[in-house]
Amino acid sequence: MSVYRGDWVLPRVPRIAVVVSQFNAAISEALLEGALATLERFGLGRDQVDVVWVPGAFEIPGVARKLQDRYDALITLGAVIRGETPHFDYVAGAVATGVARLAQEGKIPVIFGVLTCNTVEEAEARAGGKQGNKGSEAALAALEMISLYDKLSGA
Secondary structure (H helix, E strand, O other): OOOOOOOOOOOOOOOEEEEEEOOOHHHHHHHHHHHHHHHHHOOOOHHHEEEEEEOOHHHHHHHHHHHOOOOOEEEEEEEEEOOOOOHHHHHHHHHHHHHHHHHHHOOOOEEEEEEEEOOHHHHHHHEEEOOEEHHHHHHHHHHHHHHHHHHHOOO
16 A cells, blocks of 8 residues: 655645744744745645744643644744753653654644754754754645645545
8 A cells, every 4th residue: 555655735724833942042933934934835824824832842742732632733843952961861852752752642743843953053054054944844744744644544
């Protein structure tokens, strides 16, 4: 059975929420801009996408869980940047695990667009710099996954 090989279509206008960390705001805002621009390219106006800001990356999974029954997909964005203490490891691990748990439930696509970088420069490179914009990539993944979920459920 071949259900998906990159040929995706959206049979309807999806409901998408983006959960964004306020911490490392310049990076988060650049990721969000990339995501919104990509969604716009595929026909979703900015007024059709709900953006929910949370204080830090650690809060992303809890808010995403609260939202999952209202949307066709969730995109999570933020940046956790390594510092001098083990705090990075705890936050990055907790966010990744929490978002992964939601995604594994399979109710809706939950896309992990949270950067985990060693330096601010690495984060900037991935938020619209030399490495592209991971927010844009997360938005594209959300659209593809909505299509795939629809195909798998017979929609």
